[in-house]
Amino acid sequence: MTNRSGMLFAVGATVAGLVTAAPAPATADTGAPRAAPLKWTGCGTESSPTLQCATVRSPLDHDDPSGRQVTLALTRVPHTAKTFQGPLLVNPGGPGGSGLSMAGFVAGSLPKAVAAQYDVIGFDPRGVGKSRPALDCVPKYSDPVRPDPVPRSLREEQANRNRARDFAASCGKKYPALLPYMDTVSAAKDLDVIRRATGARQLNYLGYSYGTYLGAVYAKLFPDRVRRLVLDSNVDPDGVWYEDNLSQDYAFDTRHKAFAAWVAKYHATYGLGSDPAKVEAAWYRMRAAVKKHPAGRKVGAGELEDTYLPGGYYNGYWPALAEAFASYVNDKDEKPLVKAYERLGAVDAAGDNGYSVYTAVQCRDAEWPADWNVWRSDTWRVHAKAPFMAWSNTWYNAPCADWPVEPLNPVRISNHALPPALLFQATDDAATPYEGGVTLHRKLRGSSLVVEQGGGNHGVTLSGNACLDRYLADYLAKGTVPRAKRGDVDAVCAKTPDPKPAAAKSARPAVRPDADGRGAALHGMIGFRG
Numbered sequence: 001m002t003n004r005s006g007m008l009f010a011v012g013a014t015v016a017g018l019v020t021a022a023p024a025p026a027t028a029d030t031g032a033p034r035a036a037p038l039k040w041t042g043c044g045t046e047s048s049p050t051l052q053c054a055t056v057r058s059p060l061d062h063d064d065p066s067g068r069q070v071t072l073a074l075t076r077v078p079h080t081a082k083t084f085q086g087p088l089l090v091n092p093g094g095p096g097g098s099g100l101s102m103a104g105f106v107a108g109s110l111p112k113a114v115a116a117q118y119d120v121i122g123f124d125p126r127g128v129g130k131s132r133p134a135l136d137c138v139p140k141y142s143d144p145v146r147p148d149p150v151p152r153s154l155r156e157e158q159a160n161r162n163r164a165r166d167f168a169a170s171c172g173k174k175y176p177a178l179l180p181y182m183d184t185v186s187a188a189k190d191l192d193v194i195r196r197a198t199g200a201r202q203l204n205y206l207g208y209s210y211g212t213y214l215g216a217v218y219a220k221l222f223p224d225r226v227r228r229l230v231l232d233s234n235v236d237p238d239g240v241w242y243e244d245n246l247s248q249d250y251a252f253d254t255r256h257k258a259f260a261a262w263v264a265k266y267h268a269t270y271g272l273g274s275d276p277a278k279v280e281a282a283w284y285r286m287r288a289a290v291k292k293h294p295a296g297r298k299v300g301a302g303e304l305e306d307t308y309l310p311g312g313y314y315n316g317y318w319p320a321l322a323e324a325f326a327s328y329v330n331d332k333d334e335k336p337l338v339k340a341y342e343r344l345g346a347v348d349a350a351g352d353n354g355y356s357v358y359t360a361v362q363c364r365d366a367e368w369p370a371d372w373n374v375w376r377s378d379t380w381r382v383h384a385k386a387p388f389m390a391w392s393n394t395w396y397n398a399p400c401a402d403w404p405v406e407p408l409n410p411v412r413i414s415n416h417a418l419p420p421a422l423l424f425q426a427t428d429d430a431a432t433p434y435e436g437g438v439t440l441h442r443k444l445r446g447s448s449l450v451v452e453q454g455g456g457n458h459g460v461t462l463s464g465n466a467c468l469d470r471y472l473a474d475y476l477a478k479g480t481v482p483r484a485k486r487g488d489v490d491a492v493c494a495k496t497p498d499p500k501p502a503a504a505k506s507a508r509p510a511v512r513p514d515a516d517g518r519g520a521a522l523h524g525m526i527g528f529r530g
Contacts, residue, residue: 035196040076048104052076058126058193060181068177072190073130074123075100077107081116086227087198088118088476089191091125092525093209093233093459095184095361096354098129101525106206109462109518114477118204123194125187125214127357133178135356137171142347142355145300148291149392150383161372164398168363171356172404179405182360188218195225202227204476208459208526209233209432212423213240216413216440223417228479230472232424233458236436237443240410241362241397242369244436246382249393251430253386255312255456256280258428262315262498263322269501270326283308284387286328295328296338299345305392306345307337312389312430313458314523317344319501354527363403366410372401414443421447422475424468426455426495438488448481448490455495459526463519467493 035056043053053075060068079085090102103122107115124131151157172179191214195203204227207215212231219226236244260283261276272279291301299307307324311317320343324336347355369375375394383390421444425437434451441449450471452460461472471491474480482491496519 035193037199038074038197040078043075045104048077048108050077051104052078056194056197058190060178062186062189070126070190071132072123072126072194073100073132074121074194075103076122077103077115077120079117079119081113083117084119085117085476086119086200086202086204087195088120088204088206088228089194090120090122091205091207091211091214092527093207093211094128094354094358094527095125095187095210095214096128096357097210097525097527098350098354099123099125099525100129105518105521105525106462109522110476111473114473118476119198121194121198125357126190127178127182127353127360129350129353133175134353135171135175135178135182135360136349136352137174137356137359138167139349139352141167141352142306144298144303144346145294146302148301149305149395150301150387151391157376160395161398164395165402167359168399168402168404171360171399175360176404179360179364182357183364183408184214184217184361185221185408185411187214187361188221191218192222192225201225204228206230207232208522210235212432212440213237213413216415216444217411219418219421219444220411220413220415223415226418226421228476229418229421230424230461230475231421231440232461233429233432234423234425234437234440235432236439237410237413238439239436240366241400242366245393245397246378247433247436248431249382249388249390250386251428251433252309252312252393253388253390255428255430256283256308256388258456259308259311259315259318259321262318263325266322266501270322271330272322272326282329283325286325290337295334295341298338299334299341302392303341303345304337305389306347307341308345309389309392310344310523312456313526314519315457315498316519316523319499320344323502359397359399359403362397363400363407364405365408367407368397368400368403370401375401413440416445418444418446420479420481422471422481423447423449424452424461424472425449426452426457426460428454428456429458429460430456431458441488448483449488450482450491450493451489452495453492457496457519457523459522460496463496463522465493465496 038054040052040054044051056072057069059065060070090106091099092102099122103120107120127135147159202225205215213235260280264274264276264279267274287301287304290299290304294300311321324340327333327336379390379394423441427434441447461468484490
């Protein structure tokens, strides 16, 4: 992987200024087939009292618009300002992530004057959540205690291999008519159905994580229908999806080491040692212990990895994870670890649905190695340098080795026909490593890249960094983007500070470094693996 810091400091931090380049506000669409107008009904919550809900029908097969339909669930916080800039569709990622909560979150997190100019619309993509039909290939597939992800024999490897193969077969048997149309291109065309249903000629879009790829694919298919495009924590379009997952393995291992270093920094609080390498070694001893004797009969080796993986997405979880770690090692107390698993690692029915959609989309989107020996060889090669989640990630994606539907070719998302897009990327993001953000920036001609220097969280806007949020607000309000005189990076923001331990061991562990809790709220919606 390319050295991240070298790429940043080559460009310097000079910003030449801001340019206004967004098209005029959207008007009614006259080109594409008309969609039935949306019927919004009140579904407000305590945090989003003006929230509205609706559904829209979309073709299962967009090449057969009069054939079978799917139903997409939508939410909206309507605009209130006299200046109306059109619909702003928001997506938390995945694939498989529900976006219904995103409308209220984004509308409530943007400056009021900016949010008031948009109909902020969240949606459950096809197959997800309240959209119908919703996938659930194997209910309770991730229930504890699963086999150890790291196989110590061919027999153990085959057990996990059979488990993944059975998942793929079950999905094919359960949804034979749906799986051929569970892909990013179909989901992007659904976005255009939503656009038409709103009556807008163009749409505005904010996507996180996988939502950046969904947005880039939409922009490739419908460049003239994009008004403003914000992509946060960017998928590398050149690695979809096998290579991207291998890159994640290295990046998450690095992020896990950062967690160990943070725990070592606060040895006075956690008592796990002041040497990061020794703290990390203690974590792997904990892993070996729960493999033999699962904590609370729930947390084995695989579940432990599931519990600590969220810390690679969001460092606001570090205090709670460190407290559980310290209690297990120092006090022989399993309860905090079990609670951490139940809060961060356990998979409920929504998680079953999310994983089913994840596999359906990623396995269909692009080709995966047909020879299992390639998977095995690559995973052991990565595991030797980055053991934290290499095998766990392989088994997460292993159904794709036997997926019952032939793969498509990835979309070539290079685009010279867009208005200026705005991209955000943290240098130490593990789920979508930094290099992918630079790659996407180069492919979207005229885009601007804003970087959080030293940041390791996945999803960085609207999560407590005022510098990043100013660039987002300026773009949505006026269409302005930063422009550097040279290099790939157009603006640099300092990272959000790392969290601090809870004030006392008996206190409830902190779960966020941001003062207002938006970071925790955002990462709860982005989820993990997405």
